[in-house]
Amino acid sequence: MAKAIEKIKDTYKANKNILFIVFILIILVIDVIMYSNFIYNERSYYTEDYLAYDSSLKSDENVGASRINQNVNVDGSSPYLDGRVEVRQSFVSTRNNLEAIAIGFDKSFRTYSPDPINIKIIDKENNTIIAEYNSIYDEPVQSDTKYKFAFDKQSNSKDREYEIVITYENESSSNPVLYNTEKTYENGTLTINEEKQPGTLSFEIYYYSRYATIIFTVAIIAITIISILALYLLMFKNIKFEKLFVCTVLILGLAYVFVIPMYRGHDEHAHFFKAYEISTGVFNTPIINEHSITTIPSAFFDVLHEDYNTEERYINATYYDDVIRSAGVEVDEENTITVGGEYMAVYSPLPYIPQALTIRIMSLFTDNLLIIFYMTRIVNLLVSVFLLYLAIKIIPFGKNIIFFIAIIPTTLSQIASVSPDALTITSSILFVAYLLKLIFGKDKITIKNIITLAVIGTVLGLCKIVYVPLALLTLLIPKEKYNKKRDRVLMCVLAVALPIIANLAWLGVASTHLSLIDNNKSDAQKLNILSNPIEYLRICFYTLYHDFDLYLMQLFGGFMEHIEMVHVGWINVIAYIIIFIIIVLFDKDIKVKLDKKMKITISIVLFIICGLIYTSIYMQWSTLKNYYINGVQGRYFVELLLPFMLVLGQNKLVKESGKINLVKVIAYSGVLLNTVAILTAVITYI
Numbered sequence: 001m002a003k004a005i006e007k008i009k010d011t012y013k014a015n016k017n018i019l020f021i022v023f024i025l026i027i028l029v030i031d032v033i034m035y036s037n038f039i040y041n042e043r044s045y046y047t048e049d050y051l052a053y054d055s056s057l058k059s060d061e062n063v064g065a066s067r068i069n070q071n072v073n074v075d076g077s078s079p080y081l082d083g084r085v086e087v088r089q090s091f092v093s094t095r096n097n098l099e100a101i102a103i104g105f106d107k108s109f110r111t112y113s114p115d116p117i118n119i120k121i122i123d124k125e126n127n128t129i130i131a132e133y134n135s136i137y138d139e140p141v142q143s144d145t146k147y148k149f150a151f152d153k154q155s156n157s158k159d160r161e162y163e164i165v166i167t168y169e170n171e172s173s174s175n176p177v178l179y180n181t182e183k184t185y186e187n188g189t190l191t192i193n194e195e196k197q198p199g200t201l202s203f204e205i206y207y208y209s210r211y212a213t214i215i216f217t218v219a220i221i222a223i224t225i226i227s228i229l230a231l232y233l234l235m236f237k238n239i240k241f242e243k244l245f246v247c248t249v250l251i252l253g254l255a256y257v258f259v260i261p262m263y264r265g266h267d268e269h270a271h272f273f274k275a276y277e278i279s280t281g282v283f284n285t286p287i288i289n290e291h292s293i294t295t296i297p298s299a300f301f302d303v304l305h306e307d308y309n310t311e312e313r314y315i316n317a318t319y320y321d322d323v324i325r326s327a328g329v330e331v332d333e334e335n336t337i338t339v340g341g342e343y344m345a346v347y348s349p350l351p352y353i354p355q356a357l358t359i360r361i362m363s364l365f366t367d368n369l370l371i372i373f374y375m376t377r378i379v380n381l382l383v384s385v386f387l388l389y390l391a392i393k394i395i396p397f398g399k400n401i402i403f404f405i406a407i408i409p410t411t412l413s414q415i416a417s418v419s420p421d422a423l424t425i426t427s428s429i430l431f432v433a434y435l436l437k438l439i440f441g442k443d444k445i446t447i448k449n450i451i452t453l454a455v456i457g458t459v460l461g462l463c464k465i466v467y468v469p470l471a472l473l474t475l476l477i478p479k480e481k482y483n484k485k486r487d488r489v490l491m492c493v494l495a496v497a498l499p500i501i502a503n504l505a506w507l508g509v510a511s512t513h514l515s516l517i518d519n520n521k522s523d524a525q526k527l528n529i530l531s532n533p534i535e536y537l538r539i540c541f542y543t544l545y546h547d548f549d550l551y552l553m554q555l556f557g558g559f560m561e562h563i564e565m566v567h568v569g570w571i572n573v574i575a576y577i578i579i580f581i582i583i584v585l586f587d588k589d590i591k592v593k594l595d596k597k598m599k600i601t602i603s604i605v606l607f608i609i610c611g612l613i614y615t616s617i618y619m620q621w622s623t624l625k626n627y628y629i630n631g632v633q634g635r636y637f638v639e640l641l642l643p644f645m646l647v648l649g650q651n652k653l654v655k656e657s658g659k660i661n662l663v664k665v666i667a668y669s670g671v672l673l674n675t676v677a678i679l680t681a682v683i684t685y686i
Helices: 002-039 060-066 210-236 241-259 268-279 298-309 320-325 350-363 369-394 399-406 409-415 421-440 447-463 465-476 485-518 521-531 533-555 570-586 596-621 634-648 662-685
Strands: 045-050 084-092 098-103 118-123 128-133 141-143 146-154 161-169 190-192 195-197 203-208 291-297 336-340
Touching (some): 002 210, 002 662, 146 203, 210 241, 241 369, 268 369, 291 485, 369 409, 399 409, 521 533, 533 570, 533 634
16 A cells, blocks of 8 residues: 555656646747747847838829839829839948848738749848848738848948849739838938939838847846746645745746836836825825926936937836936936826825835935835835735635736736735735635624724725725625624724725815816716716727727736737737636635625626726716727726636536646646746837
8 A cells, every 4th residue: 555655656756747847848938939029029120210201292192202113103104114113222231230121012012913023132242132032922021011021140231331122024003112201311322223213212221139139038048947946836845825826926026027127017107206206205296387296306207318308208118228228327306307297196195105115215225216116116016915915814715816816917017016006906805805704704703803804995995996895895794793783883884984985085185186187077077977877888888899808908918018018919818818717617615605695796896896997987088978988908807806706606517626726727827828928028128
């Protein structure tokens, strides 16, 4: 018997080693895929752009001026009677390692005719052809009007003259349409059939970027090591669930802290400014000349250096080179500027407390802007992980759901930023966890429990008012759980009324700032909703139908960061949806826990919150009487995932989970999928 047990252990150990090797191979495959993605990404090159052309030349009456080789001239005459067209554009390379050129073709051109188009890239120094193509489809299409042609890297290309030669017969109905521009280009000439032309061919030059390659190589090695280390801890170390959760979320969260450039989170620059304002003791943004004004050190704007001053880029459009260049920027609190703070002024100061304290404490030790900023991110992450850890510890069931929510890229990127959404997400999860502890625990409810739940609910409500209805779930606590009837009344007053009263009080303060944003448009929008409720419902359902796929992308990390800058894609999203379904179907821990009354009540509360999300966005951000609600984002529903999945998990579709280890499914998948998301972010911000 003992030998049999040992044999089983040995077999398991051997299989575990094999499984670990399989996971390493999967990570290496991910690395190859992501490296390929990097190679073909625009940000992996230095570029010189001459693809732009004067939009005024594209009007119908002037089309002949922008399209340099039509079948007929504007007056109807034929420009090239011999049927042959040869377009030549010379240019001088300004860098070494020239390796690709993109040419602007009109999207209407197709190579279906037997007459091919011939494209050559010629080194004029020694009159050699370095690349030749017989169709614009020889290389991947980058856009409707941009076709990129890659060739062997020209190591010593700097200051050498090259020429783009495009030849075709002018007899086919599918002739190419090549754009030119009046943009001045002194280092080259454009000719058609040896006749010099004004302007420049629409083209773009690509050079191998050693900087981008080094950044991505370092990142891919670091992320691979972190992923393998995380998998090793998950597979070979006997760690308790709570510690495993903390290690996994903390490791992945720290990766996001440093992978996402400064200010690149959702409105992160504005949140950082607000946190700084609070750190100086200003809890309500002052209004000066009918504008909410936030005073910040001018160093906060030095991240983009001269680019921001010339308005070429927005303040949060940062990349790694901006962060690197800002390494020596120091904060001088005497040298300040003022910025418009209307949008952040409506936020309660409470969700900024961890960030504000960090800024103030770090300012005592250093003036370095990057150290202060990234430490603020780290502390926000640590506070978030701690609150999630508490939720995991106290929740009687649904631990796997919290783990799942925490390792979604959307959640990780939020809690690893300066954003107050970190506290919104974690306090919502902690509130539901503590409420379930009170409902299903053996002990009677004490005054301490009532005060604790009321405080968590108030914090959640002051983070974002739309989530206040979660406090209504306290009504689900059975009356038998109270020692006295007075305690039940006290629970209703404190846990339900306190968050509402606190938010109404802050709303009274914030309303002055809100009126400066929308010029009291929200009042007119509210009147419109109340006078046409059926029409408003149609607008809500149309928006849901129109943007449902977008919500899924944003909720499960298909799109991340400000203005959905990081495009991870549907593969990750589908993977998370599958894990979502697996938990709902196979997690025995959440089966038959909620009675019918609880399920109905939770569903109603979730419906109310969704309605508040839609309505608040419609009133503030959508144009008056618009048929569509602008601004609703999938990340707003992260706070609702825990109660939503608990309700769905009450099904009896699958009674036995078999050999599925949900913890490992979530952990392994989370590491692999976040590896993809993190490397995608690196590629985006190089």
